[in-house]
Each structure stands twice: as structure tokens, then as C-alpha cells.
Amino acid sequence: MAIKRRDFIKAGAVLGAATAIGMPSLWLKNADLARAQGGEIKVGVLFSLTGTTGIIEESLNKATILAIEEINSAGGINGMQIVPVIEDPASDPATFAEKARKLVLSDKCVSVFGSYTSASRKAVLPVFEKRNNLYWYPTLYEGRECSKNVIYTGAVPNQQQDEFIPWLVERFGKKFYLIGSNYIYPQEENNYCKKLLEKLGAEVVNEEYVPLGHSEFSSVINKIQNTQPNVIFSTVVGDSVVALHRQYRAAGLDPEKMPMASLTTSENEVAAMGGDAAAGHFTSAPYFMVHQSPENEKFVAAYQKRWGDDKVTHFVSEPSYFQVYMFKQAVEKLAASDITPPNIRDAVKDVELIAPQGRVRLERENLHTWLWPKIAVAQSNGQFEVLKDSTEWQKPEPYAAYPGQECLEEGLVGA
């Protein structure tokens, strides 16, 4: 590959500056690690294929690979192929960190697509911040993060709850039971939920957390029966979603009287538990598989052709897919020798595309995404029926639960 004169001069300028301030040669080698090389763009794919959140993360891996394959078969990015390096961090935050270090330092990936749980995102965050690399995170999460090294394409609490909580209160009543897995995401998401409930004059009858991977919900169900809430608000994740729904149904509880309202139950968990266990329960998310748009028809058909007719798409696999196209749009703007993580981060600001859910945009201030919230009810056929669709895309406000604090391009203000 010919080195352009402009790039040669730029490299010389960096070298000169580093020498002038006495940086060790090791620093120069490290600075040079994450850069597209040899006509290839290496990226990491870091989703669990095993362990408690393997149930959902293996579909995020599949959506990411599908997008990469589509881009490559259409000629790549400016003629360069994307080369994925796939790792299985086995639902374990420490393994996430170890694999992230490998992808950044040994494999020299210019970006990594990964994580379902916030626990795993928090575990890899120092790896990306220390090396000024870039992590693309497709999952709904609790907000309250303002990193220059993460691109967030899933929903934050204001995008899932602002419409959902008042809708639930109006429809079912004011007594809420909060049940979540025991880690940062459910705790912070419930923090936001409680603020909304308070404004609406609603009440939390119990707030309870179970360990990740928990599968025995009889004591939770006893407490639900004793407290008789109007709504069970669930931020339980992974295999536990399946266990909770099945045991709820086995206990004879009725979704018409006491539904579960979830931010983490997608078509994927519904497929695992069976449509009958899910039917009648509600989810709020920016994407459902039944969404009607030409882009979604294409996505679902391509996903099923690649991975099997029985496979479902859902509100985390959809951002896993479209964020690779955001990556493409950003990298397309760069000369081959400029494809580094900080340049990709700068080039993705304000990128817009028509995703399966509708037009989405990467907000330049906080590196989160404008999305289209929806409210839907699960059906026994395994799909959701959308009951409320947004008329406008919604701005991501990762600090909505913390008035006065805001994530801006210059960093977190008001903290």
C-alpha cells in the first residue's frame, strides 16, 4: 500500500514531538498498536457464548458477525476487509477484562464490539480508557457513564422508562414490586424507576435483588403473593428471566391482574422460556422483531438465512447489527493510515443511518444514540405486539436520574 505524503508527514510530526519530550520508544510502539494495517481492519467481537448470559450474548455475536460479513461481501470499507477476532468471555467479568486486553494489545484491534451486562462493560472499561481504544456497547443499560472510549447504541433509562412507567401506572395501578439481578444495572435502573414512581404518587411495595444466574424464585413469588402489587417491574437478566417467568406461571399468577413489566425480556428470552410463559407480560424497548420497515424485513431475512429460520432478532441484537454499520460510516471517512480508535470515535459523532427500528443518530455530546421507544406485550407465538410506538426519536440522557449532571463533549459536568 502506497503511503501518502500527507500521512508520511503526519507520522514524522508525531515521531518528532515524541522525541522532543523524551517519550520512551516503548510508548511509540504502543501508540502504534491499534491501527488498521495491511489492507485489513481488525476488530474484536467480545460476547459470551457460554455462561449465564450466553443465552442472549451468543445472538449479539451472531448479529455482529452478520453485519461484518455483509459489509465485507459488499466490498469492505474503502476496499479493506473487516477481520473479526472472536473471543468467548464466558459471562465472567474478569475473563472479559483479560480477553479485552488481548484484543487491544496482542491482536491490535481498532475497536471491539462487546458486552451484555454492565458488570462486564465496567470490567473492560479501564482497558479501553488506558489505551485510548474504542468499545462498542449495544445493550440497554443504566446510564451514568461518560466515557470517551465507549460508543453506546442501546437504550438508557429515559428511553425505556419515560413512557413506560406512566403507561403502567395508568393501566394497572400504583403498587410496584421491583425485582432485579444483583448488580449495578438493575440497581441504577430501579433508582430511575423510583424517581418516576414518586412523581406519579406511586408506591414500591418491595425492592429485591437476586444473584446473577439465580433460578429458584419461590420465595420471591411468595413475597409477591403477600404484597399483591399491581405491577412486577423486572430487571432480572440472563437465564433468570426464563426461570422467573416459568415459576410465575407455575404459581398460578395471572398477567391480566399482576403483569410483569420488563426492560430485559426480549424475543430471545421468550424463545427460551416458551411463548406461553411470556404471554401477557410487557416490555419497553426501541425495537421488536415485528417492527414493520423495509430495513427490518431485510435484517430479519438476512439473520434467519445466515443463522437459521427458527432464530429471532431483538432489541439488543438490532443495535449489535446497526452499530457495525455506524463503525463503517465512521471508518469510511478516514484515510487508511488514519484508522485509529480516537479518529474512529471522532468520525462517528453525528453519524446517522436508517436502522431496522428507524433512523438513529450517534449523539456527539455523549456518544449515546437517539432511539425510538416502544411498549409491547408478549404473545404466546413468541412475538410481541407493539401497543405504543413513538412519534419521535428520543434523545439519550445518560444522567437523567442525576439532575445537574450532564455528559458533554468536554466530559462530565455538574458532578
Ligand code: ACM
Ligand atoms: C445490562 O446489564 N446493561 C443489562
